[in-house]
Amino acid sequence: MDSSSLMQYILTGLAQGGLYALIGLGFVLIYNVTGIINFVQGEFVMLGAMLAVTYERMGLPLPLVIVFAVVSVALIGAGLEVISIRPARRATPLTLIIITIGLSMAVRGIALLIWGTDPLVIPAFSGGGPIKILGGALMPQQFWILGATAVSVLGLYIFLDLTVMGKAFRACVINKMGASLMGISPRRMSTLAFALGAAVGALGGVVFAPTLASYDMGMALGVKGFVAAVLGGLTSVPGVILSGFIVGIGESFGTAFISSGYKDAISLFILLLVLLVRPQGLFGIYGGKRV
Amino acid sequence: MLLEVNNLGKSFGGVKALQGVSFSFAQGQIGALIGPNGAGKTTLFNLLTGVFPPSSGEIHFRKRLLNGMSAVQISALGMARTFQNLQLFTNMSVLENVMVGCHGQTKTGLLGAALRLTSRKEEKHIRKTSLEMLDKVGLMDYADSPADTLPFGQKRLLEIARALAMRPEIILLDEPAAGLNPTESRFLVDLIYRIRSEGATVVLVEHDMETVMELADKIVVLDFGEKIAEGTPVEITRNDRVIEAYLGREVQQPA
Known part of the structure; x- marks a missing residue:
């Protein structure tokens, strides 16, 4: 393989990995606060993409499309938490996880009724041809994905590290009992976690919409994000970002060396490998939680 | 009274951790809860702060009934606490x-x-x-x-x-002096006086008798989940049941 196609696989993997990182980030945020693996995460991505198309067709300018889609999905995420997770919060995490699986089916079904089975199409956010880097090339839309990942990480850093509400959120992750005795309501933080998780997932969906926007896109993307989250140790934000890129690049090279037909199998293979060899993930710490 | 506890009880399964405990602390007091290990002091703190609900009895704080309130609601009323095993972030x-x-x-x-x-x-x-x-x-x-x-x-x-x-209106300190060296204990005692002088009521669970006798205005003694005495430090040191609980009974004629 020559160096330019090698570069191409890396770049493609990075762009795809940015999306997986965003989706995985949603898993991590929600898992950290609630202990739930939220299988609605993929559907948040789908909703982000579908709503972006809908808002775009209403003639809204791009910045508003992005903001409206992300905020709408954040509100949907918070709403779903309030109506389905909160009433069952005394149940075991396993029960709650099964609730999220049920929710994801419901969300997909509703999306099917609203948007139909045909994939929706919107133009790429910015025109122009591929941009060449070190012998490889990326489409402008792929830069949007990487940009969205960067913005989400930065935004989360500012929120979690620099605001009192963010500190309260982290406090709830580190020590739930200590936090509730400080007057921090774990219930509110759980809702906030779902809103944040939905928002980052939706942002991923929005920037991915020109590539794919279909009612059934959520499941496959959710699985990729889940693999990234598990590989990253489920609790670590830097871990899941790095793991997202690892999964993306792994997938890209798998496509190149084996067959594009195995694209989805590769991330599942990574998942199996992690669960067998290092179940705590690359950055996970047994018994300790980190944000 | 700022904090009033009436006939409070807590059972875990068949184990009665607390039974029929009543006492009260007034605004600006430094109160102390003492008792041998396993007497139910920390359980009592957990009931007061809403970590778990009482099985029986009532807790009133600032004239409000705390039974059924969550830890978050109770803390919003002005109750703060520290922990025996630290709960830092x-x-x-x-x-x-x-x-x-x-x-x-x-x-x-x-x-x-x-x-x-x-x-x-x-x-x-x-x-x-x-x-x-x-x-x-x-x-x-x-x-x-x-x-x-x-x-x-x-x-x-x-x-x-x-x-x-x-x-907080009231601050509950769970064994604040445990594991402190003499200099640190000294600092702690001064700190507690300062907290009180700024208007907060302090209640501490403490094993270190020297600290308790020096600080407390009012002491409540628990043993096996029941209150066995209540009073000023002087009254407590003279109380027979307290001495018995701490030092044991003199061996009587074997039956």
Whole structure:
């Protein structure tokens, strides 16, 4: 393989990995606060993409499309938490996880009724041809994905590290009992976690919409994000970002060396490998939680 | 009375951890709960702060019935506590721990914070208050250190600073002097007097009798989940049942 196609696989993997990182980030945020693996995460991505198309067709300018889609999905995420997770919060995490699986089916079904089975199409956010880097090339839309990942990480850093509400959120992750005795309501933080998780997932969906926007896109993307989250140790934000890129690049090279037909199998293979060899993930710490 | 406990009981399965305990503490008092290991002191603290609900009896705080309230609601009424086994937010800096204690005073709602509308002024104010609290407990120099790296005694002080940041009406200290060296204990005693002089009521669970006798205005003694005595330090030291609970009964004629 020559160096330019090698570069191409890396770049493609990075762009795809940015999306997986965003989706995985949603898993991590929600898992950290609630202990739930939220299988609605993929559907948040789908909703982000579908709503972006809908808002775009209403003639809204791009910045508003992005903001409206992300905020709408954040509100949907918070709403779903309030109506389905909160009433069952005394149940075991396993029960709650099964609730999220049920929710994801419901969300997909509703999306099917609203948007139909045909994939929706919107133009790429910015025109122009591929941009060449070190012998490889990326489409402008792929830069949007990487940009969205960067913005989400930065935004989360500012929120979690620099605001009192963010500190309260982290406090709830580190020590739930200590936090509730400080007057921090774990219930509110759980809702906030779902809103944040939905928002980052939706942002991923929005920037991915020109590539794919279909009612059934959520499941496959959710699985990729889940693999990234598990590989990253489920609790670590830097871990899941790095793991997202690892999964993306792994997938890209798998496509190149084996067959594009195995694209989805590769991330599942990574998942199996992690669960067998290092179940705590690359950055996970047994018994300790980190944000 | 600021805090009134009536006929309080708590069972875990068949084990009666507390039974028929009644007492009260007045505004501005330094109260103490003492008793041998397993007497139910920490259980009592957990009931007061809403960690779990009582099985029977009533708790009134500032004329409000606490039964059925969550820990979050009770803390909002002005009750703060520290823990026997420290419950710090270990991955945060010393200052951040205290800032979390101020969380209840922020006016920004959930949505506002999520949308990044938290007012800078408010953040600044909280930072300033938190630094004052750290200064009060003598941890100013460690503000930016990770809370995990503090020596044990200073972690204790950090927990107190974090509790004070909530601006509580009453502060419950669970064995604040345990594991402190004499200098640190001295500092703690002064600190508790200062907290009281600033208007808060203090209730402590403590094993160190010297500290308790020096500090407390009123002592409640528990043994096997029941109250066996209540009174001033002088009254308590002369109480036969207390002496018996602590030192054991003199061996009688074998039956």
